[in-house]
Amino acid sequence: MIKAHNISYKIGNKPILKDICVSFQPGKINLILGPNGAGKSTLVKVICNQLKPQEGTVFYEGIDIKNTSVAELAKVRAVLSQNTELAFPLKVKEVVTMGRYPHFSVNPTAKDEQAVQEAMHFFDVEEMADRDYLTLSGGEKQRVHFARVVSQIWYPSGKGCRYLVLDEPLTFLDVHYQFQFMHKLRELLKKQDLVIVGVVHDLNLAAKFADHLVLLNNGELLASGTKEEVLNAENMKTAYRLEPVIHNDERGMYLFFE
Template structure:
């Protein structure tokens, strides 16, 4: 089976508040797992624990059956890459410099010979090659997010952890980034992504893992997990799950709709 990331009975409290409670999750090569759930469900915290950035209070996380804490930093950087929620830089790096940082684990190895090609391809795949010489703080939020994702692509690791990779992106680039994440999985990488849009998760994920209150309440294929009753209960808001062109679409019911300007009151209705 090769590389496997496994969280076993993971629990974690932050600031006296329980954020994760006995969470167990396996991630295998060749699959994209979407972590979904309402705000405060523990998605980003779980990703941080699985990345090795947050040590759990109980339970364990292993990579290839070796505890994450036992991995040397360089070897871990060659095995897994992590895209955080925020993309902050203290210095005025060019976009190409940021993407090239993804190649740092491969310094003084034979793979260093591929740096220029890999960096250019990563920027091409995320459509930021034209911004290569731009200073990153001058880019828009969405452009910075795509540069950060290009860095992940350039790192070329078999495990990829993405925390809200589509948060700052427009519709087109949301689709593009998840398509690239899907491409990584098809090529054999194990990919975990925190995703807020359930429809996008359904389109690209092999599995959807639903968190609520720091616990996993569902884990399965999109068709198995995206049940209107379950999703409505977890998000505390009713939804409809439709099929459009063979794909699942999750639509929240608009319970608090407001008539648009210049609309006669009698002509406006809300379907509940």
């Protein structure tokens, strides 16, 4: 489990996060929502230890991440950031192998090679293995990075949970691959030691796939819980300044805005 306790973060005198308390459980798709400027990406960076909050603590399995070395954390926690561009030519397989860097010092072992191959197969990019990454489309590059980050934590740690943190992973993907990716996350969760936290903008995708939602607004925690608890008319009006029509039937919840 990841627990963020009383997190506050400022840039200069401007508060970005204000006393945030949230937790993310294993075996669930945990998604963070909110309008632009709500603090979503900042929260992700704080829980990944990429930013140090002025106040508050982040715990992984009850352990303060400040007490875990970067090298050790990288063996169990993989992060897909918004900025994933590479400026130099590499084969797709070489890019995916970058995910295994925390696990070997000079050359990848057979176990690392297997993780790379299986992750590429899982995300349907193995046929691109020998292609130049720079020649790929935006969506193809994103799928390669899915394979890279998941290869990093492909094997159970044997010591606790693994953590997959995704900052706007659906960028560049068409509708087909957006749904495919969310279904892939569901498949990954069959391994109950995995904690998945992601930032998304599509409220209907969140309603369809999320087990737990966190809604931020102006750096504050507006709501946390199930889709019914979070995606209600009052919260949507407060965060997005639009009143939704909410439809809920046997197929799931859908939000319409007029």
